[in-house]
Amino acid sequence: MGMADLRLAVNEKILLYYGQIGYSIRPGERGKGYGDRQLKLVLEAARARGMDRVLLTCKSGNRASARLIQKNGGALENTVTDPETGDVMERYWIAL
Secondary structure, eight states: OEEEEESSOOOHIIIIIIISSSEEGGGGGGSSSSHHHHHHHHHHHHHHTOSSSEEEEETTTHHHHHHHHTTTTEEEEEEETTTTOOOEEEEEEEEE
């Protein structure tokens, strides 16, 4: 249905543009609740590793992803522009 990554090793790019959690759902399976369940499982894994908060990002304008992050407790910190791609990224923190 999709994939998710919990990035335990972080660098400047991850903290600015990519976030500590990455996730994706196959286009044909979107809108069925899989993303919500997937994110909840990754947040549980982060808690189990002793993390107290995680950073997630999404492209500005990706309202579905922003809604999913917000539904799971994400608070928008700011937006940044990735100098390599020109993408404007919204940065959200989720307290665990």
